[in-house]
Amino acid sequence: xxxxxxxxxxxxxxxxxxxxxxxxxxxxxxxxxxxxxxxxxxxxxxxxxxxxxxxxxxxxxxxxxxxxxxxxxxxxxxxxxxxxxxxxxxxxxxxxxxxxxxxxxxxxxxxxxxxxxxxxxxxxxxxxxxxxxxxxxxxxxxxxxxxxxxxxxxxxxxxxxxxxxxxxxxxxxxxxxxxxxxxxxxxxxxxxxxxxxxxxxxxxxxxxxxxxxxxxxxxxxxxxxxxxxxxxxxxxxxxxxxxxxxxxxxxxxxxxxxxxxxxxxxxxxxxxxxxxxxxxxxxxxxxxxxxxxxxxxxxxxxxxxxxxxxxxxxxxxxxxxxxxxxxxxxxxxxxxxxxxxxxxxxxxxxxxxxxxxxxxxxxxxxxxxxxxxxxxxxxxxxxxxxxxxxxxxxxxxxxxxxxxxxxxxxxxxxxxxxxxxxxx
Amino acid sequence: xxxxxxxxxxxxxxxxxxxxxxxxxxxxxxxxxxxxxxxxxxxxxxxxxxxxxxxxxxxxxxxxxxxxxxxxxxxxxxxxxxxxxxxxxxxxxxxxxxxxxxxxxxxxxxxxxxxxxxxxxxxxxxxxxxxxxxxxxxxxxxxxxxxxxxxxxxxxxxxxxxxxxxxxxxxxxxxxxxxxxxxxxxxxxxxxxxxxxxxxxxxxxxxxxxxxxxxxxxxxxxxxxxxxxxxxxxxxxxxxxxxxxxxxxx
Numbered sequence: 001x002x003x004x005x006x007x008x009x010x011x012x013x014x015x016x017x018x019x020x021x022x023x024x025x026x027x028x029x030x031x032x033x034x035x036x037x038x039x040x041x042x043x044x045x046x047x048x049x050x051x052x053x054x055x056x057x058x059x060x061x062x063x064x065x066x067x068x069x070x071x072x073x074x075x076x077x078x079x080x081x082x083x084x085x086x087x088x089x090x091x092x093x094x095x096x097x098x099x100x101x102x103x104x105x106x107x108x109x110x111x112x113x114x115x116x117x118x119x120x121x122x123x124x125x126x127x128x129x130x131x132x133x134x135x136x137x138x139x140x141x142x143x144x145x146x147x148x149x150x151x152x153x154x155x156x157x158x159x160x161x162x163x164x165x166x167x168x169x170x171x172x173x174x175x176x177x178x179x180x181x182x183x184x185x186x187x188x189x190x191x192x193x194x195x196x197x198x199x200x201x202x203x204x205x206x207x208x209x210x211x212x213x214x215x216x217x218x219x220x221x222x223x224x225x226x227x228x229x230x231x232x233x234x235x236x237x238x239x240x241x242x243x244x245x246x247x248x249x250x251x252x253x254x255x256x257x258x259x260x261x262x263x264x265x266x267x268x269x270x271x272x273x274x275x276x277x278x279x280x281x282x283x284x285x286x287x288x289x290x291x292x293x294x295x296x297x298x299x300x301x302x303x304x305x306x307x308x309x310x311x312x313x314x315x316x317x318x319x320x321x322x323x324x325x326x327x328x329x330x331x332x333x334x335x336x337x338x339x340x341x342x343x344x345x346x347x348x349x350x351x352x353x354x355x356x357x358x359x360x361x362x363x364x365x366x367x368x369x370x371x372x373x374x375x376x377x378x379x380x381x382x383x384x385x386x387x388x389x390x391x392x393x394x395x396x397x398x399x400x401x402x403x404x405x406x407x408x409x410x411x412x413x414x415x416x417x418x419x420x421x422x423x424x
Numbered sequence: 425x426x427x428x429x430x431x432x433x434x435x436x437x438x439x440x441x442x443x444x445x446x447x448x449x450x451x452x453x454x455x456x457x458x459x460x461x462x463x464x465x466x467x468x469x470x471x472x473x474x475x476x477x478x479x480x481x482x483x484x485x486x487x488x489x490x491x492x493x494x495x496x497x498x499x500x501x502x503x504x505x506x507x508x509x510x511x512x513x514x515x516x517x518x519x520x521x522x523x524x525x526x527x528x529x530x531x532x533x534x535x536x537x538x539x540x541x542x543x544x545x546x547x548x549x550x551x552x553x554x555x556x557x558x559x560x561x562x563x564x565x566x567x568x569x570x571x572x573x574x575x576x577x578x579x580x581x582x583x584x585x586x587x588x589x590x591x592x593x594x595x596x597x598x599x600x601x602x603x604x605x606x607x608x609x610x611x612x613x614x615x616x617x618x619x620x621x622x623x624x625x626x627x628x629x630x631x632x633x634x635x636x637x638x639x640x641x642x643x644x645x646x647x648x649x650x651x652x653x654x655x656x657x658x659x660x661x662x663x664x665x666x667x668x669x670x671x672x673x674x
Contacts, residue, residue, distance in 0.1 A: 339514040
């Protein structure tokens with residue numbers, strides 16, 4: 001069929017559909033809502049998973065984070081009723097094993113936490129005080145806000161210097177820059193040399209749940225010197241002694257491909273050397289893979305729901321088109337008598353169905369683009385519209401028109417002209 | 425149509441039979457019918473209902489096929505044509521005028537007139553021009569953009585006549601063309617038919633109204649699927665008498 005003829009058929013189809021405006025509008029609704037829900041759901045799903053993945057990626061997909069976890073009471077070794085010494089967690093030995101024997105490990109960063117109050121003049125707070133190595137910042141991809149991070153000289157000099165996270169800085173120093181000021185950690189004074197940006201909180205951040213992102217970093221050697229591995233936690237009615245050598249070990253793997261292997265090796269090593277389950281591991285890459293798997297399942301579920309709604313829309317269109325064909329039997333007879341070939345009749349009705357479904361598809365795309373904008377604005381959720389989603393939804397709607405239009409069109413074309421002309 | 429000599433009939437039926445199955449019984453709507461409709465002739469087919477005149481018209485219109493026998497249009501045996509070729513033949517050689525006008529409601533007057541051209545494999549480029557001229561001829565030049573619903577019955581039938589002429593058909597078929605019209609309008613339409621006949625067009629008109637049948641050049645009566653009688657060249661005096669009485673009535 002020539003371009004002009006097709007255009008005329010489309011125009012004729014549209015004007016036939018406009019004869020029954022309400023019916024045509026209602027018919028397109030099925031496709032409209034099917035298409036718009038596909039786009040909206042994909043955008044919301046895409047946004048949510050992108051957010052989760054980004055937060056996981058911030059942890060460093062090359063990293064494996066091992067953490068000390070206080071075991072359940074019955075595992076703990078206790079000495080007396082009121083003063084107990086609980087000894088658990090990762091050890092210097094673990095650190096050394098990982099560093100020396102594991103292939104593929106680039107850097108290993110130990111972290112020791114110190115349970116001390118941090119104060120400046122009359123302001124005090126209880127952040128995570130972490131004694132660690134200068135390379136901690138690089139390995140965990142953290143960004144300086146001002147000043148510098150810990151250096152090797154700080155380590156050599158066993159200097160009393162500290163780096164604050166920005167939440168600590170803004171609490172202790174609401175007005176001035178903290179750099180160069182001295183804060184008191186426990187009983188000692190530390191010079192603030194820099195401020196580090198806090199990480200956006202992720203559901204699986206390095207910090208155990210419930211702890212804030214308030215962090216203070218001091219050189220590992222300084223921590224070792226002033227605070228032994230034995231630390232005292234005061235509780236109402238009892239004193240609790242905890243002996244933890246290392247609170248956290250961040251293992252950086254040179255090649256991301258080796259992360260699962262190294263993670264497995266770490267687990268195996270810890271399983272052998274620890275009598276009690278006093279450690280846990282966080283592997284951002286595995287979380288990432290799991291998030292991707294979740295996203296895949298999510299997409300399959302959404303896809304099924306969307307296909308069902310589009311199928312329902314298509315059946316609606318087919319139903320209406322069958323009724324239309326019956327209603328227009330006489331018109332079909334006239335056209336056949338005037339010389340219309342079967343393919344003309346097929347084209348005519350197919351075009352009408354496609355116009356219906358594509359019309360619904362277009363409005364569906366428009367609505368589908370609007371909904372995520374609303375969700376973003378009112379629910380403060382991130383949404384991402386990938387360019388393929390509207391295109392795909394639109395193509396599917398056009399396909400629905402063809403698939404569900406073929407049978408009614410075929411029925412119309414195969415009517416006996418004599419019978420059709422006699423039809424009232 | 426000039427490709428064929430004037431001796432070839434426009435429509436030629438040779439021993440045509442059309443049977444239907446009705447509840448197990450075989451009904452012969454047309455039984456061994458043979459006749460030639462010559463070029464430029466104006467025929468009225470008459471007969472009571474069930475006489476086979478509708479069946480004959482459907483066969484002539486190529487929307488039905490004979491159960492046996494041969495039907496030739498302009499010398500072409502329609503039995504050799506497939507559905508597409510038959511449709512093409514309809515759009516090129518035949519003009520159809522129905523009792524109920526049968527215009528297409530979504531199309532305006534101009535588009536309705538052009539409909540048969542749309543379906544030709546090679547539509548002529550001057551379609552709109554032809555349609556405009558024909559609309560002017562049937563007195564609807566100022567209604568080109570009207571929809572059928574906005575027209576009176578007589579006007580609709582005029583559109584239908586213009587539509588039947590737009591493809592320069594070899595044969596114009598009319599099925600009770602005046603059946604739905606009041607007598608004054610019917611006379612106008614019949615006058616148009618007379619004009620077409622005077623131009624040398626071939627017209628076959630099915631009617632059961634004797635008044636209408638009398639206007640044709642030749643009359644064929646059918647009964648039980650067979651030709652009962654044929655009257656060629658009805659008396660011209662009878663026609664002028666009819667004119668006189670019609671004028672008196674209006």
